[in-house]
Amino acid sequence: MPYIREKFKNVQAEIIAIGDEILVGQTTDTNSTFIASQLSANGVFVKQKRVIADEEDSITDALNGIHPNTKLVFMTGGLGPTKDDITKRTLMKYFGGELIYHPEVYDHIVKLFAAFNRVPNKMNKEQALLPSSCTPLNNDWGTAPGMRFQKGDTYYFSIPGVPYEAEGVVEHEIIPWINENLQNGTVVHHTLLTQGVPESELAEQLADWENALPLKLKLAYLPSPGIVKLRLSVYEGDKLEAEKLVKREAKKAINILGNVVFGEGNQKLEEIIGLSLLKEKATVSTAESCTGGLIAHILTGVSGCSAYFNGGVVSYSNASKTELLGVDPLTIEKHGAVSKEVAMQMAAGAKKKFKTEYAVATTGVAGPTGGSLEKPVGMVWIAVASPDGVKAKCFYFGKNRKRNIKKAALTSLDLLRREVQKIK
Amino acid sequence: MPYIREKFKNVQAEIIAIGDEILVGQTTDTNSTFIASQLSANGVFVKQKRVIADEEDSITDALNGIHPNTKLVFMTGGLGPTKDDITKRTLMKYFGGELIYHPEVYDHIVKLFAAFNRVPNKMNKEQALLPSSCTPLNNDWGTAPGMRFQKGDTYYFSIPGVPYEAEGVVEHEIIPWINENLQNGTVVHHTLLTQGVPESELAEQLADWENALPLKLKLAYLPSPGIVKLRLSVYEGDKLEAEKLVKREAKKAINILGNVVFGEGNQKLEEIIGLSLLKEKATVSTAESCTGGLIAHILTGVSGCSAYFNGGVVSYSNASKTELLGVDPLTIEKHGAVSKEVAMQMAAGAKKKFKTEYAVATTGVAGPTGGSLEKPVGMVWIAVASPDGVKAKCFYFGKNRKRNIKKAALTSLDLLRREVQKIK
Numbered sequence: 001m002p003y004i005r006e007k008f009k010n011v012q013a014e015i016i017a018i019g020d021e022i023l024v025g026q027t028t029d030t031n032s033t034f035i036a037s038q039l040s041a042n043g044v045f046v047k048q049k050r051v052i053a054d055e056e057d058s059i060t061d062a063l064n065g066i067h068p069n070t071k072l073v074f075m076t077g078g079l080g081p082t083k084d085d086i087t088k089r090t091l092m093k094y095f096g097g098e099l100i101y102h103p104e105v106y107d108h109i110v111k112l113f114a115a116f117n118r119v120p121n122k123m124n125k126e127q128a129l130l131p132s133s134c135t136p137l138n139n140d141w142g143t144a145p146g147m148r149f150q151k152g153d154t155y156y157f158s159i160p161g162v163p164y165e166a167e168g169v170v171e172h173e174i175i176p177w178i179n180e181n182l183q184n185g186t187v188v189h190h191t192l193l194t195q196g197v198p199e200s201e202l203a204e205q206l207a208d209w210e211n212a213l214p215l216k217l218k219l220a221y222l223p224s225p226g227i228v229k230l231r232l233s234v235y236e237g238d239k240l241e242a243e244k245l246v247k248r249e250a251k252k253a254i255n256i257l258g259n260v261v262f263g264e265g266n267q268k269l270e271e272i273i274g275l276s277l278l279k280e281k282a283t284v285s286t287a288e289s290c291t292g293g294l295i296a297h298i299l300t301g302v303s304g305c306s307a308y309f310n311g312g313v314v315s316y317s318n319a320s321k322t323e324l325l326g327v328d329p330l331t332i333e334k335h336g337a338v339s340k341e342v343a344m345q346m347a348a349g350a351k352k353k354f355k356t357e358y359a360v361a362t363t364g365v366a367g368p369t370g371g372s373l374e375k376p377v378g379m380v381w382i383a384v385a386s387p388d389g390v391k392a393k394c395f396y397f398g399k400n401r402k403r404n405i406k407k408a409a410l411t412s413l414d415l416l417r418r419e420v421q422k423i424k
Numbered sequence: 425m426p427y428i429r430e431k432f433k434n435v436q437a438e439i440i441a442i443g444d445e446i447l448v449g450q451t452t453d454t455n456s457t458f459i460a461s462q463l464s465a466n467g468v469f470v471k472q473k474r475v476i477a478d479e480e481d482s483i484t485d486a487l488n489g490i491h492p493n494t495k496l497v498f499m500t501g502g503l504g505p506t507k508d509d510i511t512k513r514t515l516m517k518y519f520g521g522e523l524i525y526h527p528e529v530y531d532h533i534v535k536l537f538a539a540f541n542r543v544p545n546k547m548n549k550e551q552a553l554l555p556s557s558c559t560p561l562n563n564d565w566g567t568a569p570g571m572r573f574q575k576g577d578t579y580y581f582s583i584p585g586v587p588y589e590a591e592g593v594v595e596h597e598i599i600p601w602i603n604e605n606l607q608n609g610t611v612v613h614h615t616l617l618t619q620g621v622p623e624s625e626l627a628e629q630l631a632d633w634e635n636a637l638p639l640k641l642k643l644a645y646l647p648s649p650g651i652v653k654l655r656l657s658v659y660e661g662d663k664l665e666a667e668k669l670v671k672r673e674a675k676k677a678i679n680i681l682g683n684v685v686f687g688e689g690n691q692k693l694e695e696i697i698g699l700s701l702l703k704e705k706a707t708v709s710t711a712e713s714c715t716g717g718l719i720a721h722i723l724t725g726v727s728g729c730s731a732y733f734n735g736g737v738v739s740y741s742n743a744s745k746t747e748l749l750g751v752d753p754l755t756i757e758k759h760g761a762v763s764k765e766v767a768m769q770m771a772a773g774a775k776k777k778f779k780t781e782y783a784v785a786t787t788g789v790a791g792p793t794g795g796s797l798e799k800p801v802g803m804v805w806i807a808v809a810s811p812d813g814v815k816a817k818c819f820y821f822g823k824n825r826k827r828n829i830k831k832a833a834l835t836s837l838d839l840l841r842r843e844v845q846k847i848k
Contacts, residue, residue, distance in 0.1 A: 292724025
């Protein structure tokens with residue numbers, strides 16, 4: 001379609017998330033994160049996101065409020081067996097047409113239910129009714145099909161709100177369509193992932209480099225508990241040149257920061273550890289007290305991890321530290337459960353019990369209660385056992401339980417990475 | 425302040441999240457979820473949320489685009505040591521004034537760094553410069569203070585983007601101010617939490633009740649993997665009466681759905697289990713294969729869980745199932761690791777090893793690889809051991825690894841809840 005290609009240089013998109021549940025703060029809108037990341041990766045520029053109520057006026061207002069340069073509009077939510085009505089009716093008023101029955105959509109719903117040994121009901125059957133003004137989009141992952149509308153030279157996509165359905169429709173139905181029909185602009189991102197150094201210190205170390213960056217290169221610091229991402233972006237010019245530019249500058253930043261950078265792009269710490277272990281043909285196990293299973297959960301999020309992850313123990317009680325990990329009860333008595341000695345024995349115990357080359361252990365005060373002057377809430381001992389022996393280090397991760405559990409788990413993984421990659 | 429009270433009947437709010445990282449889909453905006461839930465709980469109505477780029481034009485456009493009836497505007501992000509500049513400069517242009525140095529803010533920054541054994545740098549010092557048009561808001565949790573501006577009879581809050589800092593400022597600085605200064609409207613929500621029944625089936629069961637609901641009562645189905653929430657809302661009339669109304673109708677729905685409802689409001693499944701175990705003075709342990717530690721992680725998210733959670737094993741390898749949980753290797757050989765027999769032996773083994781009254785075990789094919797015709801990806805055996813014996817049940821949670829791990833963990837917790845609460 002050369003006509004469309006011509007018209008769609010530097011495509012601008014907007015996202016509208018429909019849902020009272022998001023407005024009242026009961027649900028976090030993760031769909032638009034996914035949509036935005038997919039668009040961004042495919043050279044489409046996201047101008048704005050909005051969250052609005054699922055009611056006719058709000059939907060119509062939002063559609064009328066789209067920026068005149070926006071060529072792609074993504075609406076998520078407001079579909080599904082119990083809330084189809086408002087969204088479909090409103091879209092039909094806006095784009096015209098009437099409801100028509102799509103037997104192929106209903107067939108799909110019947111098959112979907114059969115796989116779970118269930119039968120669709122009347123509400124599910126009504127999901128096969130779609131406005132005649134739309135092109136249906138396959139939703140292999142749920143009962144509500146997506147819809148594509150057109151008004152002027154702008155395309156509107158209505159996507160189900162359930163995250164894995166939204167992801168399926170965007171990835172398999174919409175992104176290929178965009179790449180086939182539109183000529184996207186230059187959007188190049190390159191991200192460096194760092195662990196263990198606060199934002200302001202990174203910025204200080206990078207100050208000279210940052211001041212010398214070419215004007216069209218944008219740098220952003222994205223802090224989160226335990227990890228700070230550095231994102232380099234170029235939004236103009238030739239794509240290949242832009243890619244070369246960000247890569248060149250990323251390399252300079254890595255040279256300055258050294259081992260603090262644990263990865264690049266969308267890599268995850270647990271994936272990097274997995275690849276390193278596979279390369280070394282080594283295995284790992286965990287012994288978790290304060291992190292309560294989070295390290296094991298993160299490691300086992302990686303498909304294929306059974307090749308290098310043998311297992312772990314969550315030893316919340318002293319008895320389980322002794323019974324399952326072989327920690328000496330006298331050590332616990334003398335130094336306390338939160339101590340260097342216990343952390344080291346836990347790591348050594350897991351390594352032995354699970355017959356692995358590496359093991360990582362945590363013991364700390366997650367809080368909010370149970371802290372003391374000597375061992376305050378947020379204090380965590382982390383130990384890593386490797387073929388070279390056992391090392392331990394003490395950290396202070398602050399008073400917030402959820403946050404210090406997460407920071408302790410990520411820091412443990414980074415210490416493990418450093419051991420596996422033999423970084424001094 | 426009776427003047428303000430008079431003017432602020434039924435307060436309407438909008439949220440503006442500032443950040444390229446959200447627009448490109450690198451970060452999910454969880455701050456506005458927290459802000460919205462706090463506002464909602466305090467009778468403030470959220471009209472709209474927006475996400476915009478951190479650049480002057482976008483911020484100014486968004487401020488100019490605020491609905492005329494909106495009285496409270498929350499801006500999150502765009503603050504912090506490396507990105508203070510644009511936001512502060514733009515807000516100063518919009519609200520007037522000049523940058524002035526706040527020694528008390530700098531003192532706080534110095535103390536905060538001292539606690540982590542660090543010294544603030546030049547960038548951190550600049551965070552103590554604030555527009556003279558704002559009232560600073562304490563941020564005990566980070567270096568960037570919040571700011572309150574006023575224009576006409578609308579109040580604007582600028583809040584740091586780091587989630588735990590944003591939460592602290594909203595909870596401790598802003599909400600008390602709103603409750604002291606504004607007369608909020610009626611917003612009453614009541615939520616029922618259900619596990620294990622799909623949205624369309626719940627809706628079918630509730631159809632008669634739903635059709636008979638009073639007009640001013642709004643019902644919403646909020647599905648997520650494993651859990652469907654039913655939210656009843658009233659936005660008008662007397663607050664006490666509205667509360668009575670939603671409670672009365674919630675009770676009727678519970679009578680229809682029975683044990684499918686595991687809790688109400690903001691309760692979490694793991695908290696309910698914890699309370700039930702405490703009441704019974706009983707303890708629990710876990711034996712996880714495919715869920716890889718997620719059940720233990722969820723259980724240990726609850727403060728005080730060490731009173732009833734002794735620990736768990738993540739037994740990813742067959743050897744660890746045998747070695748740590750006492751699963752008979754012949755059983756694994758005969759039935760395979762993913763089987764009813766192995767799940768039951770895992771649960772019984774954890775119960776014995778950790779000396780607990782209850783234990784929950786999972787073994788399944790998380791995928792995406794490793795499935796077979798007989799044991800497809802997503803098939804999971806869950807066993808619960810209790811003082812009455814061991815029960816096991818087989819589930820099919822679909823092909824998506826992250827999703828079936830989550831569903832398996834939540835379903836395990838619900839089966840555990842049913843055992844602990846002695847539900848037939």
